[in-house]
Amino acid sequence: MSNVKTRILSLVVLLALFFFQPVSSFGEDPTPTPSPTVTPGGPTPTPDTSGKLNEIKKNIDELEKKVIDLQSQEKTLSSQISVVDSQIKLTQLRINQTKEEIDTLNEDINSASARITNLEGSLDDITKALLGRIVATYQIGSIQPMQMLLTANNATDFLTRANYLRIVQAHDKKLIYDIQQAKTDYENQKSLFEEKKVKVVSLKTQLEEYNKQIDEEKKAKEELLRVTKNDESKFQNLLAAARAEQSAIEGVISSLQLKDGTPVKQGQTIAVVGNSGAPVCSTGPHLHFEVRKGGSLENPSNYLKSGVNYQYSYDSGSYDYYGTINPSGSYDWPLDETITINQAYGSHGYARSFYSGGSHTGIDMVGGSSLIKASKDGTLYKGTTSCGSAALNYVAVDHGDGIVFWYWHVR
Secondary structure, X not given: OHHHHHHHHHHHHHHHHHHHOOHHHHOOOOOOOOOOOOOOOOOOOOOOOOOHHHHHHHHHHHHHHHHHHHHHOOOOHHHHHHHHHHHHHHHHHHHHHHHHHHHXXXXXXXXXXXXXXXXXXXXXXXXXXXXXXXXXXXXXXXXXXXXXXXXXXXXXXXXXXXXXXXXXXXXXXXXXXXXXXXXXXXXXXXXXXXXXXXXXXXXXXXXXXXXXXXXXXXXXXXXXXXXXXXXXXXXXXXXXXXXXXXXXXXXXXXXXXOOOOEEEOOOOEXXXXXXXXXXXXXXXXXXXXXXXXXXXXXXXXXXXXXXXOEEEOOOHHHHHHHOOOOOOEOEXXXXXXXXXXXXXXXXXXXXXXXXXXXXXXXXXXEOOOOEEEXXXXXXXXXXXXXXXXXXXXXXXXXXXXXXXXXXXXXX
């Protein structure tokens, strides 16, 4: 009887210790807490392990500085060709850089896809294991401590059962943690996967633009050599004419206060296309047409009507060199159809070769007749300014709201 009492007392003491001891006292580590992961969408730079991308970037930086230095030098045909050649090399480097970035991203996408597949499998396996454990844990968990005590054969049996229950509970917590971690990793990989796919699409679009740009630059070099006949004196003559015209126009517009104007009606003849300014700042009869609003340059295409019959004096292969127009306004054209465009407004190959700032300030054109007509009602002004040793004639029509149409090289 004393042995039974001793056994019961020992079990009661052990039971008390069991309920007041942490799980770790039975040799189990605490269940881990999921650690924070990288926020989806955050920066995830891919190291350039080969160093190839870094080398390309270094060459781009060096070439960009070289182009700036060349552009700051006095303009000659050879220096201009050097600028174009350097720009072609620069664009080619950017093409190489973009291709390298696309290849790197594609490798990352393939790796991410493989990781996603593995994570999907892990998530399925862990979920199935947890579902199985839930049933077993419920069955074991339904056994009350007193029931284990009474059904235990001895103290060792009771401790074994109690410790096993704690191990099962800790294992189930670990399974829950693994599912949570796998789910988080899966979501992160999916997010990064989608980001990289979007980046590849963007880079491919950029690559197309670079390929188009390098074609334009090569054509610009060919056209420059054709126009100048690879002759330095020819280049200098064209450069001097462009700069003289530009300087004369800017001088008038920046200092002139339009005075003593006369009313003019839409369609009224206001001047005739001529060759004033020749030979210093004009290479032949044409109308240089500009639009200013509040004194600032505007694209004439935004004011001239669409639907008129016009053509270019150059073929489609030279569009990038001399520019193109896109009429979309409400004003009449100053010349009768058919209108021939000799040079468009804006930054194009010819403008970058010869004009300060690299942009042509208007549209050069000739029409079906030499008569220049007012595009709308307004106030007409006439004048003459010097252009080197020649005289440059112009007219201007103020159409109100700060909009002034300017016509140069008239007679």
